[in-house]
Every structure is written in structure tokens, then in C-alpha cells.
Amino acid sequence: MQQLRLAVIAGDGIGPEVTLEARRAMRAALDGVELVETEYALGAAHYLETGEILDDATLEQLRHHDAILLGAVGGDPADARLAGGIIERGLLLRLRFAFDHHVNLRPTRLHPKLASPLRDPGDIDFVVVREGTEGPYVGNGGSLRTGTPHEIANETSVNTAFGVERVVRFAFELAEQRDRRLTLVHKKNVLVHAGGLWQRIVDAVAAEHPDVAVDYLHVDAATIFLVDRPSRFDVIVTDNLFGDILTDLAGAVGGGIGMAASGNLNPSGEFPSMFEPVHGSAPDIAGRAIADPTAAILSAALLLEHSGHPDAGRRIRDAVDADVDARGGASRATHEVGDAIVDRIRT
């Protein structure tokens, strides 16, 4: 029987609760495929217990999977031992960089039965293609005279033609399969070197895709459109930091961050891609069985679609749609949502 070797990093807070439901949905949706699940105890709790964030041997093991499902990582933000984003950088970003997850795919679609915070949301259905391995995320910074009145702290955003082009190409190919509209978001009137590079590459790749309508927005203006007229967007391509900001906002206007799924893709397949809800570990509601697992379940659907099991992914997606059709945004226990979706997958 065909196998799908899945690494599961349930992580912290609500991570374990929501990945449990996502795994049930995957098992129900896969047909004639053996799901081989290996759990990796990683995250803030693991670090506080063992002092390890992600050792090389574990990284090597993770590598030998078809895909990774991640719940959420990060502990109590008030815990000084976790300051400086040590878990986020040492685990989440380390995986994105080590496995060259250069496409961070973040779709937003407002289900008609879900309330948006927007009065008149219109038809929200777009995808953000966020670059995942460059920009201000490279960790190229430092501080002099730290903690003194003469401190100077720098952060350098690094952007390469190689790194930008592959993401831009991915975005254009996606636009070809969708509504053929692509928006570059940057801040090229201020970040002229990075922005100039992005714009030049978008222009060059656009010339190969004359059927895709291309425009440009400054990141500040893009946030206005996300609340005033989100239907203007089809595919957004943007850098790592702007993509981070825009996709939280997109999640909020697109039915809530409890619905927002994401994939950290290595499209070549050289390394496993990693799928995770956009939301965080939400320590305030952890352990109370009230977290909405839908974003994790939709991340599992993305995972299946990008691991050669598009039908199984579609089954999960249809079940989620039907569930939201029936229940709208009613709050239910985590496992009740999971039960309802698994039932629908099975029928």
C-alpha cells in the first residue's frame, strides 16, 4: 500500500489539541494510503524540560518524511526563558530555512456563512504567496553597546534575484490557475533596493504571462484595500515580513484566524513541506478544549493536496465547507468540530 510518511510537531498551547483533529481528518480522508505518523516532541515545553530546541539528529529525521504537520509553537510570552523569540527562531524559522520553504502559501476565502468583521466584505477569495527564506527574516542583525544609552541595533533585509524569482514564478503559475490577477506588495518608494529588485523580477516574469493582469501596491495601501475592498485581490506576492503582516490581517477579515491555513512549501520536493495554521499557540485558551481546529484541519487539506493526494484534500475541504454551511460560526468544543468534520468526510 502507498504510504504517506507524516511528521507531526504538535507543539505548545493549543497545538496538540488542534493537530489531533487534523490527523483524524487526514486518516478519514485518505483512501488506500497508509498514513505513517511520527510525533516529534518539540516546542517551548520541550525546551524548558530538556534545554533542546532542535538538534541536528532530529532535523535529519524530520527530513525523511513526506510532509510535516505543525500545530503551534511558543510558550508563555511572559516567561523570560523564552524571550527573544528563541523557540520561533530556533524551531519554526529554522525548519523553514533548513528545508528551504521559500513559498509560504496562505489562502484566504470567506465562507458565506461566516461573519467577517467587515460590514460589507464582498467576495473574499485570494492567496498570499509570501516569500519564506529571505527578507528581514534572515537573522542578519546585531546590536552594539546593548542595554546602554548608546546602543545601536541593526537588522538587515537580504533579498536575492534567485530567491525572489522562484517565488514570483510560483505566484504567476498560481494566478494562471485562478483569476489571473497578481498584485505585488512592497514598499518600493522607501526600500528602493529590495523593492526595485522585486519590481524588476515581477516585470520580467509578467512578460512571460501576458494573460495575467499585474499591479503594484505599497504595503500600507494594501492594508486599506484589505478592509475596504478585499475582492480586488486574487494572488498577492510579497516579501517575508510584509506577507507575515498581511496574512494575519487577511485571516481576520476572511472569517477569523481560526480558519487560516498555511503551507511552507519546498516546491522541488527536495525537503518536506510543512503545514500549519496561521494562528499561534494561544496559551490563554490551551487545555480548555475550546480552540477551533478548523485552521489546522484546512492545513492538513493543503498538506494532502501538496503531497500527491488532491482527492483526499478535497474531501477534507468539502467537509469543512459543509460543516460551516450547517453551523456557521457557532462555538463548539474542539473535538465536536473534529467529530462533525470527520463524520462528513466519511459520508
Add this chain to the structure above:
Amino acid sequence: MQQLRLAVIAGDGIGPEVTLEARRAMRAALDGVELVETEYALGAAHYLETGEILDDATLEQLRHHDAILLGAVGGDPADARLAGGIIERGLLLRLRFAFDHHVNLRPTRLHPKLASPLRDPGDIDFVVVREGTEGPYVGNGGSLRTGTPHEIANETSVNTAFGVERVVRFAFELAEQRDRRLTLVHKKNVLVHAGGLWQRIVDAVAAEHPDVAVDYLHVDAATIFLVDRPSRFDVIVTDNLFGDILTDLAGAVGGGIGMAASGNLNPSGEFPSMFEPVHGSAPDIAGRAIADPTAAILSAALLLEHSGHPDAGRRIRDAVDADVDARGGASRATHEVGDAIVDRIRT
């Protein structure tokens, strides 16, 4: 008679139309003060005509004013001669840096009669204190092998204890006069050096202001709160780029970018402060007398309040409030809005 020496940079697009109304409002509101207005023809149009953006002699002249009122600068974004943000950087950012406008003050208050794009906006009344002279705006970037497949483009964000502390102090003092709640917005789990500096300084200044409740949000999470629960904010203090992004979004949720005023402050008074609407030059609607001048008029009110004429500023603000009370968000010609506000100031 007391004088207020005002430099006016009407600029491009709708800039001249909206500053005209702002100047009428100032003249009507000032009592026993002579308003000495000097117009400076600067902006994209001026640059295309003369090849000059801002020469040193003009900068020196501008310096000898009590305040600067700016409309909007920037021409047709499709004009290749204006690419690379040449006007924005050479004029707007040059003024902010040359006149050490380190506090970029951007209040948002949703008038009850104005529609917000949010279904349930609640009580929106907060101020963003955006740092104005550091961060990714310093122009510390470059590109190697530009335009080749091996291009690398870097942008460096520069942050100093000196630069951050003065803005943070300003924000705490503002919070003392308001609802005593201050939120630092950054991305300290990724930009650890810059974010660490900001957090350390906020912690240190917070210790001197035990009556101010302080919290922290990552910039991505802050955008969610701006649409889900904007009433949670009172004073936001943040860096130059995050402030740029958040204040466009804030303008949109707070009654529209047509209401959003700003002040680029040099609180020491060593250089003139500069006041401008948050909106841009909107070339698409320029010359049609349909631009809403309210943001420019409210910027004039801010200007008066920060130039020793708080009563005149208050008169403008009250007139704008009364005008919105009476008319809501009805669209009117630019000069009709100006007329209505001037009439109310006079009575």
C-alpha cells in the same frame, strides 16, 4: 500683532485643493494672530519642470518658519521619471530627516456619524506615535549586480537607544494625558536586536510611569486587533515602518483615509514641525474638486495645537465635528466641505 509664519507645500495631485481649504480654516480660526503664509512650489510637478527636488537654499528658507503645512507629494506612479520614490525620499523623507521629525503623530478617532468598514467598530479613539527618523527608512541599503540573475539587494534598519527613547518618552507622556494605556508594537520574535532595544527602553520608561498600563503586540497580531477590537488601543508606539503600515489601516477603520491627519513633530522646536494628511496625492481624482479636505483641515488643527494656538486648533476640530454631525459621510465638493467648516468656525 503675534505672527504665525507658515510654509505651505501644497504639492501634487489633490494637495493644492485640500491645502487651500486647510488654510482658509486656519485663517478663520486664528484670532489676534497674523498668519504669514509662504508657498513653496515643490513636488513631482516642480521636479519634472525644473529638475530640482529640494535645494539647500529652499531647505534653509523652510527652516525659518514656525510650521509647515504639506498637502501631498508624488506624481503619476506610472511615470518612469519618478520611479524609485525619488520625490517621496528626496522631498518628504528629506524634510522629516533634516528637521528631525522624530515623532510622527497619527491620531485616529471614529466619529459616531461616520461609517467604518467594520461591522462593529466600537469606540475607536487612539493615537499612533510612529518613530520618524530611524528604522528601515534611513536609506541604508544597496544592491549588487543590479538587474542580473545574481543580484542581491539589502536594506538595513538602524535603531538607536537615543532615537527610540525620545519617542517612547513622548508616547508615555501622551498616554498620561489620555487613557493611560500604551502598546508597543514590533516584531521582536524575529527582529530580535531592534525589537529587544525597543522593549528594553519601553520597560525602562514604563518604570517611571507606573500609572500607565503597558503591553506588547507583534505587528501581525496588531493588525488583527485593529479590525477585531480597535477599542483596545489608546497609545501605540512603534517604529517607522510598522507605524506607516498600521496608520493606513487605522485610517481605513477609523472613518476613512479622508479623515486621517498627521504631524511630523520636532518637539524641541529646534526645527519647524510639519503637518500633512495621511493620504497621498491621489492623481486619479486630482483637479476634479471632489477630494475630501477634512484630513488636511484636521492636520491644520494639529498644526495650530502644536504651534502654541490650542484654542484655534480646538475651534477647527469642533467645526469639523459639527460638520460631520450634520452631514455624516455625504460626498460633497472640496470647497463645499471647506465652506461648511469655515462657516462653523466663524459662528
